[in-house]
Amino acid sequence: MSSIHALLAERPVLVGDGAMGSMLMKRGLQKGSCPELMNRTHPEVLERIAAEYLAAGADIIETNTFGGSPLKLAGYGLDSETEQLNGEAVVCARRAGGGRALIAGSCGPTGHMLIPYGTVEPETMLHGFRRQIGALAEAGADLICIETMTDIKEACLALQAAAETAPGLPRIATMTFDKTASGYVTIMGVPVARAAERLTASGADVLGSNCGNGIDAMIEIATAFREHTSLPLLIQANAGKPELRGTEVVYPESPDYFAQRVPQLIAAGASIIGGCCGTTPEHITAIRAAVDRALGRKGAHPA
Amino acid sequence: MELLDRISAALQQGNDAAVLQYTGNAIEAGIPASDILNRGLIAGMDVIGLKFKNQEIFLPDVLLAARAMNAGMGELKPLLMKAGVKAKGKVVLGTVAGDLHDIGKNLVGIMLKGAGYEVIDLGTDVPAERFIDTAVTEDAPVIGMSALLTTTMPSMRDVTALLAGRGLNTRIKTVVGGAPLSARTAAELGADYYAGDAATAVDIVNTILS
Numbered sequence: 001m002s003s004i005h006a007l008l009a010e011r012p013v014l015v016g017d018g019a020m021g022s023m024l025m026k027r028g029l030q031k032g033s034c035p036e037l038m039n040r041t042h043p044e045v046l047e048r049i050a051a052e053y054l055a056a057g058a059d060i061i062e063t064n065t066f067g068g069s070p071l072k073l074a075g076y077g078l079d080s081e082t083e084q085l086n087g088e089a090v091v092c093a094r095r096a097g098g099g100r101a102l103i104a105g106s107c108g109p110t111g112h113m114l115i116p117y118g119t120v121e122p123e124t125m126l127h128g129f130r131r132q133i134g135a136l137a138e139a140g141a142d143l144i145c146i147e148t149m150t151d152i153k154e155a156c157l158a159l160q161a162a163a164e165t166a167p168g169l170p171r172i173a174t175m176t177f178d179k180t181a182s183g184y185v186t187i188m189g190v191p192v193a194r195a196a197e198r199l200t201a202s203g204a205d206v207l208g209s210n211c212g213n214g215i216d217a218m219i220e221i222a223t224a225f226r227e228h229t230s231l232p233l234l235i236q237a238n239a240g241k242p243e244l245r246g247t248e249v250v251y252p253e254s255p256d257y258f259a260q261r262v263p264q265l266i267a268a269g270a271s272i273i274g275g276c277c278g279t280t281p282e283h284i285t286a287i288r289a290a291v292d293r294a295l296g297r298k299g300a301h302p303a
Numbered sequence: 304m305e306l307l308d309r310i311s312a313a314l315q316q317g318n319d320a321a322v323l324q325y326t327g328n329a330i331e332a333g334i335p336a337s338d339i340l341n342r343g344l345i346a347g348m349d350v351i352g353l354k355f356k357n358q359e360i361f362l363p364d365v366l367l368a369a370r371a372m373n374a375g376m377g378e379l380k381p382l383l384m385k386a387g388v389k390a391k392g393k394v395v396l397g398t399v400a401g402d403l404h405d406i407g408k409n410l411v412g413i414m415l416k417g418a419g420y421e422v423i424d425l426g427t428d429v430p431a432e433r434f435i436d437t438a439v440t441e442d443a444p445v446i447g448m449s450a451l452l453t454t455t456m457p458s459m460r461d462v463t464a465l466l467a468g469r470g471l472n473t474r475i476k477t478v479v480g481g482a483p484l485s486a487r488t489a490a491e492l493g494a495d496y497y498a499g500d501a502a503t504a505v506d507i508v509n510t511i512l513s
Contacts, residue, residue: 021452021454022453022454025454031400031401031455031458032400032402032428032455075403111405111406113406116366116367116370117362117363117366117367119368148335155506173459180358181357181358182358184363186361187361187362187406188361188362188363189360189361189362189364189373190310190361212482221379241483241485242453242488242493243485243487243488244456244457244484244487244488245491246491246496247457249453249454249456249457249483277483278453289374
């Protein structure tokens with residue numbers, strides 16, 4: 001598979017995949033158990049999810065390694081398995097989509113805070129990211145996707161680890177923003193402008209935002225990013241804010257709702273459009289069709 | 304500047320060393336421990352809470368202020384106990400079963416402590432029974448529950464249902480919060496109150512315990 005740069009040169013907008021966690025829940029992930037452990041116990045489930053997103057038209061498939069840093073895995077007593085669990089996730093994704101989609105090694109927040117706000121030393125966090133990202137690269141990921149970050153220091157440490165342990169691989173870095181009176185800011189107080197500046201300085205090849213917002217807010221976030229960067233932008237919105245109907249969790253933004261807003265998201269500057277919490281292969285199918293329509297390449301992508 | 308104002312200002316700046324020093328000075332000067340607490344530390348946290356709610360400051364500033372508050376409280380606690388000064392009330396707090404996320408829950412704990420409440424923090428992945436048993440043993444009239452995951456927020460219903468089942472729901476009130484929640488979802492889960500942010504959680508506890 002060619003690199004993300006080559007793909008973006010060929011097609012101005014790529015399609016990412018959708019949610020992982022909610023898909024795993026539907027397929028047997030037990031509440032309170034480690035999602036990354038399923039890479040080992042249920043590789044067929046991971047392959048099927050990847051295959052479904054691929055069939056829906058995704059150009060990029062993410063690995064099930066969002067919580068794959070040793071600091072996070074330690075919560076399940078699995079930190080010693082960091083390299084294995086991250087590697088196994090890449091193998092699952094490659095088996096399903098290798099050669100037909102880029103495999104993005106997902107790297108989420110550690111769930112811990114750096115000193116002085118928390119107790120973790122930067123060196124400890126960096127070492128953890130090195131182990132995780134090194135394993136993702138070793139197992140054959142095509143790029144590294146550092147995502148859902150709220151602390152700019154943590155995001156930059158992950159980028160540093162990627163530069164050291166996966167120097168040949170493109171790096172995506174996305175953060176999660178909340179709408180405030182003074183624009184979009186992460187919970188740790190990072191506005192879009194500073195995110196763009198710091199992530200770029202730390203070597204990110206693609207910037208963007210995922211999670212935390214539905215697609216309407218993401219159009220505003222993409223617009224804000226575009227004022228501060230010319231790098232490609234990845235946007236992965238949630239399917240809105242979940243509602244409980246009885247015992248069922250329902251996300252309000254349908255595949256059609258997403259599809260209708262894809263042209264605005266492209267106009268705002270998004271280069272890679274996928275989904276986060278609550279999105280499904282149906283959302284990705286709808287995004288694929290909307291992207292192809294917007295680019296006037298109907299049927300260009302044989303899904 | 305008056306010593307208590309200095310404590311408050313240093314706390315707002317997140318300067319734990321200064322808070323520690325001024326608290327010590329205030330104690331030496333013979334200022335009653337309850338005044339140091341209320342007009343120094345809590346007064347400072349009040350400002351922090353308000354600024355955070357108004358999005359003038361963000362989580363890191365709150366965490367540093369909390370660290371400074373803890374520094375002052377370390378000095379003050381023995382004196383408060385000796386003087387028989389009691390907390391305004393008790394709240395049992397935790398992240399629900401199946402969920403390991405604690406940032407939001409910790410923030411609520413900080414704000415509650417900052418407002419003068421005693422917080423019994425049960426940590427993360429807390430089973431329904433443990434919330435209720437602790438509230439009963441500790442005689443706490445409020446249970447605060449947090450969830451970050453859509454998949455774990457239904458665990459809140461286990462707590463509200465069990466409270467009702469044991470006939471405790473009139474005596475113990477539940478407050479819920481977390482990213483996937485809304486007032487509507489909270490009502491669906493049987494919670495008494497929904498807190499959209501940490502400052503609102505304090506307002507709600509103030510209402511319940513007033």
